[in-house]
Amino acid sequence: MIQLRGITKIYATGKVTTPALLGVDLDMARGDFAAIMGPSGSGKSTVMHIMGLLDRPTDGSYLLEGQEVTGLSDDGLAALRNQRMGFVFQSFHLLPTATALKNVLLPFVYSPRYPADAEERGRRALTAVGLEHRLHHRPGELSGGECQRVAVARALVTDPEVIFADEPTGNLDRRSTYEVMAILQRLNRDEGKTVVLVTHDNHVGEMCRRVVRLVYGRIESDTVAPQPLDAIALLAALPPREEDRR
Amino acid sequence: MPALGGRLGRLTATAWEGVASRRMRSGLAALGLMxxxxxxxxxxxIGQGTRNQVLDQVTALGSDLVTVWAAKSAPTGARTTTSKDKVSLSPADAQALGRMQGVRHAVPGINRGQRVSAQGVTTDTTLVVAPPEIFAVEGHLPAEGQFYGEREERQAQRVVVVGPSLRQxxxxxxxxxxxxxxxxxxxxxxxxxxxxxxxxxNGNDLDDRLYLPLRTGLSRLLGGRRHVDYITVQGDGSYALDQLQEEIRALLRQRHRLTEPDQRDDFNIHTQLETIQTQEESSRLFSSLITGVAGISLLVAGIGIMAVMLIGVRERTPEIGVRRAVGARRRDILIHFLLEALILGLGGGLAGAALGLGLAGLVRRFSDLSYALPWSAAGVALLVSLTIAVxxxxxxxxxxxxxxxxxxxxDA
Structure with a gap:
């Protein structure tokens, strides 16, 4: 589905140029569940931003479903992001003044047509992340884990082929981490969504079927785990929460 | 709905939510415009009201009047006159002007500050010494009684007509x-x-006056004076005012034997037209002053909107990033923020127009100014504020x- 060839990215700030990616070849197949890992400065976020069409490579080729996208206009990239991709960020990036449902419906503001059943789809997406009882809460009234699940629902609502998640569990405690990972694993397993996430947490990496490691802008290893950890099982093994015990 | 319209509608709703969810900040941004x-x-x-007031006053005085003022003082040492008295106009001049073609009345008169008393009260007022035609020329009507007439004038009777302020x-x-x-x-x-x-x-109270016949005044109060201060001429409409003015000048120069062109007039001619022109001049000045002040205040308001929005854009950088990530094009973001500015301009402009009209209504109610509510000015100001905001x-x-x-x- 995604085919990167010889991708380089060089940041130029004034006269200083900082190379971030030095020729990356990487394929993502439909249905992959991949973690991109590496020390900070390895270029793992950059490679995901390029795959998610949030950033352009300095050089190289990117085929999305066989279509070269490096030459597309900004508007063309925006349309692809809108219709074929979903995004989850480390710090959620929800609109603080909008309800959970409004936040989830955000991608439809920019879709070519506003679907007649948009609200229904928003409810379904929030139900899929277990937040059907939080439709009209604002981010300030939700826990961090709940906020990130709203963000996952927002990534889901357009029914994209691939979900990109940049450190999705970076700001979460262990329980919320398992909850978010359980949702991503279920989307991958039951709905065949391709999931690409960036993390520096090895434990999160163990929940992914494939782990790509970057060092200094190059791919160091690309391994497949036959038996990734099941987030639901991990969640079940946690001691019960205070409020659950009562 | 067509695709573009639908998108624009969604962006408008989004912009509205952006403005409405930041009430404090949006209110402050729009306050300057308001x-x-x-x-x-x-x-x-108020400018319109002042202008109307002046026009009313000019009309009350009679807008078809030409007044000739004496401009030559008596030679020093002359008896029966004080140095203040002007000697260049006589009742005979008035008679001659009255016979001129195109003139309905030519009324000689003298105005004096005078101490008067009645029923034990003493006060100062303006004494107007003039023949009975003065009432017709100045457009007076009696509130009570009957004005003095030709007989009282001829016989120099001791009669007066009192203005309501003085009587009060x-x-x-x-x-x-x-x-x-x-x-x-x-x-x-x-x-x-x-x-x-x-x-x-000029702010003089036209009701604080006491009128008495010319001959009465000249013989009984002014020690047999033979000259008058002014002659008020009312045209019959066959000449334009400035033309009438020239005819009067020519006749008076002839009567005063000012035959050489380099001899100066010994009188001044004044028309109500000049009062109107002076007033219009000053109201034009007032208008350009308003325009200038308004321009500066709206400019400041615009800078306020810009500052608030620049801070907003900085603070909302992650929001903009997410919008771009989920599919917003550059122009969607541009339109979104322009629409927010437009909403601020519309809000501030509408509130300001309503406030201005409301205040104008209050001022009209509690002052003696009269004017139509300036709806068109409100509309123009609203348009200007929209433009400024954008x-x-x-x-x-x-x-x-x-x-x-x-x-x-x-950036987050």
Whole structure:
């Protein structure tokens, strides 16, 4: 589905140029569940931003479903992001003044047509992340884990082929981490969504079927785990929460 | 709905939510525009009201009048005159002017500050010494009694006509008609009271006056004076005012033997037209002053909107990043922020127009100014505030649209 060839990215700030990616070849197949890992400065976020069409490579080729996208206009990239991709960020990036449902419906503001059943789809997406009882809460009234699940629902609502998640569990405690990972694993397993996430947490990496490691802008290893950890099982093994015990 | 319209509608709803969810900030941003627009509307109303007031006063005085003022003092040492008295105009000049073609009345007169008393009260007023035609020329009507006429004039009778302000000071609400007023130890019978006229454009109270016949004044109060201060000429409409003015000048120069072109007039001619022109001059000045002040205040308001929006764009950088990530194009962001500016402009402008019209209504109610509510000025001010909002919102909006999705998201 995604085919990167010889991708380089060089940041130029004034006269200083900082190379971030030095020729990356990487394929993502439909249905992959991949973690991109590496020390900070390895270029793992950059490679995901390029795959998610949030950033352009300095050089190289990117085929999305066989279509070269490096030459597309900004508007063309925006349309692809809108219709074929979903995004989850480390710090959620929800609109603080909008309800959970409004936040989830955000991608439809920019879709070519506003679907007649948009609200229904928003409810379904929030139900899929277990937040059907939080439709009209604002981010300030939700826990961090709940906020990130709203963000996952927002990534889901357009029914994209691939979900990109940049450190999705970076700001979460262990329980919320398992909850978010359980949702991503279920989307991958039951709905065949391709999931690409960036993390520096090895434990999160163990929940992914494939782990790509970057060092200094190059791919160091690309391994497949036959038996990734099941987030639901991990969640079940946690001691019960205070409020659950009562 | 067509695709573009649908998208624009969604962006408008989004912009509205953006403005409405930041009430404090949006209110402050729009406040400057509101005050500016309200000030413009109110000033336009008051300017109009002042102009109307002056026009009313000029009309009350008679807009078809030409007044000739004596401009030559008596030679020093002459008896029977004081140095203040002007000697270049005589009742005979008035008679000659009265016979001129195109003239209905030519009324000679003298105005004097004079101490008068009645019923034990003493006060100062303006004494108008003039023949009975003065009432027709100045457009007076009696509120009570009958004005003195030709007979009283010819016989130099001791009769006076009192203005309502003067009567108020001397006798309160009681009538003075049939009573006497004492001037220089002589008693004068009050035969009539004037209907009120209010103030003239210079702020003089036209009702604080006491009229008495010319011959009475000249012989009994002014020590046999033979000259008058002014002659008020009323045209019959066959000449334009400035033309009439030239005819009067020519006749008077001839009568005063000012035959050489380099001899200066010994009189000044003044028309109400000049008063109107002076007034229009000053109201034009007032208008350009308003426009200048309004321009500056709206400029300041625009800068306020720009500052608030620039801060907003900086704070909302992650929001912009997410919008770009989920599919917003650059122009969607641009339009979104321009629409927010437009909403601020519309809100501030509408509130300001309403406030200005409301204040104009209050001022009209509690002052003696009269004017139509300046709806068109309110409309123009509203349009200007919309324009200002969009112009000053453009830079922040462009800055928001210029962010790449990745730099916007990473900024968090």
């Amino acid at each position: 005050v500016g627009v309200a000030a413009v509307v109110l000033m336009v109303a 000071r001397l006798a309160g609400d009681a009538s003075l008609v049939g009573q006497t007023i004492e001037i220089k130890k002589q008693h004068f019978l009050v035969v009539a009271e004037l209907a009120p006229k209010g103030l003239d454009p 112009v000053f919102g453009l830079w922040p909006a462009r800055r928001a649209a210029s962010l790449t999705p990745v730099e916007a998201v990473r």
